[in-house]
Structures are given as structure tokens and as C-alpha cells.
Amino acid sequence: MAVSLKANVRTDSKRSTLNKLRSGGRIPGIVYGKGKENTSVSVDNLTLIKTLRDEGKNVIISLDIEGDSKVDVMLHDYQIEALRGDVYHVDFYAVDMSSEIDVNVPVHLEGEAQGVKDGGILSQPLYELAGKAKPTEIPESITVDISKLEVGDSVTVADLPKISNFEITEDEATTIANVLPPTTEEVVEPGETQDGSVEPELVDGEDSNNQE
Known part of the structure; x- marks a missing residue:
């Protein structure tokens, strides 16, 4: 059963307008798919996030587009704002319920x-x-x-x-x-190298093997 979600139509794609939408708690998006003309929309941020959290990202959404008929869609893609992690933009794909x-x-x-x-x-x-x-x-x-x-x-x-x-x-x-398998670290004893050989002792800061 599809979950209903209301969407407003967008006619202005200016950055200032999109930022105003986001600050007002709405996410800009687009609806597209076979037999569906591309439509720019916006949806309520909290409602969409709650729907995806409760129903999963593959949920069928009955998108009630302002001034248009309802269309069954799925969330095809979304963009995340890098700094705050907020959903920045969503793509809704109109699906044919009878096709895989x-x-x-x-x-x-x-x-x-x-x-x-x-x-x-x-x-x-x-x-x-x-x-x-x-x-x-x-x-x-x-x-x-x-x-x-x-x-x-x-x-x-x-x-x-x-x-x-x-x-x-x-x-x-x-x-x-x-x-x-569990990881184990080999313990290297003092004065012993990783390959098991013994390091030369230092005498007054010099290699004892080089003393004459």
C-alpha cells in the first residue's frame, strides 16, 4: 500500500528561492519517469524523512502534486548537504506498478x-x-x-x-x-628486531660493532 505525501509545484529554480524553501522546512525535488513529464516540486522535510525512516527507502509513495493527479513514485536519488547532513534535493521516479x-x-x-x-x-x-x-x-x-x-x-x-x-x-x-581469523600482534623483545636478529648495543651513543 502506497504512503501518501503532498507536493507543491515549483516554478522558480533560482538558488535564493531554493534556499528559502529549505530554510522553511521544505525539500526541493523533481518528479520524472516513463509517461510522466518532468515536474519540479517541493515536499515537507520532516514528513519525507519520517516516511523513509518508518517505511524504508523502497516505499511506494502516492505523491499528491498540487494542481495535478496523484502519481505513484519511489525515491530514486537524493543529495545530502555536506556540512550539516541535511537532505538537499530529492528525485522521485514515477513507477509502473505492473512492471519490474x-x-x-x-x-x-x-x-x-x-x-x-x-x-x-x-x-x-x-x-x-x-x-x-x-x-x-x-x-x-x-x-x-x-x-x-x-x-x-x-x-x-x-x-x-x-x-x-x-x-x-x-x-x-x-x-x-x-x-x-583473529589478529595477533607479534611481541618484539627489547634489543630484538622484527626478524629475530639482535640489535647492536650502543656505547656512548655509537654502535659497539664499529668501535676500534
Whole structure:
């Protein structure tokens, strides 16, 4: 089910106007997609952020555009202001609810790996999984059970079970998570170098091997 969000139409793209919108709590954006004319809009900052936090970034939004009909969209891209970390601009993509689209779905690890209990270090190289699905069939997240991973074990995309109505397009060889061996630092005794040889003693600040 789509989440409703109101949008105002923008007719002025001057920097001063956009900055005024942002200071007033609105985010400038654009709506585009197949069969949809590009439309410049603005949406309420807090409402959008709350929607994405509660529903996830792949949520279907029924965008109620001022003076226009509602359109089903997804958040395709957004820009972050570097200094304060605020959302600076958003791109909404009008979706065809009957056609598959390319998406990235968050990957969540579940359980505590046995290898971590034994002293290993858990690594997660992949946090989002690429795939295809119709907008209403996109999974909110992919859960991967890592409880049986021993030190040196890994789980790859190829190990995932098939997900109903979701086609995984990520390379099957991609590692999702693995357990690395514990790191140990070799202790070097005083007067001994890293390769085990003994350093020459210094006599009055000079190398004793060079004394005549």
C-alpha cells in the first residue's frame, strides 16, 4: 500500500528561492519517469524523512502534486548537504506498478556467528542486494542467518534461498559476510628486531660493532 505525501509545484529554480524553501522546512525535488513529464516540486522535510525512516527507502509513495493527479513514485536519488547532513534535493521516479524495476534491498545479518564466539572477527562487505521486482513486491530487507559461520567461513549471494517474486541480479560470487581469523600482534623483545636478529648495543651513543 502506497504512503501518501503532498507536493507543491515549483516554478522558480533560482538558488535564493531554493534556499528559502529549505530554510522553511521544505525539500526541493523533481518528479520524472516513463509517461510522466518532468515536474519540479517541493515536499515537507520532516514528513519525507519520517516516511523513509518508518517505511524504508523502497516505499511506494502516492505523491499528491498540487494542481495535478496523484502519481505513484519511489525515491530514486537524493543529495545530502555536506556540512550539516541535511537532505538537499530529492528525485522521485514515477513507477509502473505492473512492471519490474531495479532496486537495492538492505541486507540484515541475524544471529551471532560461532566463529565470533571463538575469537574471530565478523566482516560484512555487502549491505545492499541488487535485484528486480514489481514495486509492490519489493522485500523490505533480506535477512541472512550467520549463526553457523565458523572462523574462515563466508556466505555469498549464491548461498541465498530463492525469494518469491524477487529476482536477484547481484553477482553470485559476491561475499555478504565472513568471519576472519583473529589478529595477533607479534611481541618484539627489547634489543630484538622484527626478524629475530639482535640489535647492536650502543656505547656512548655509537654502535659497539664499529668501535676500534
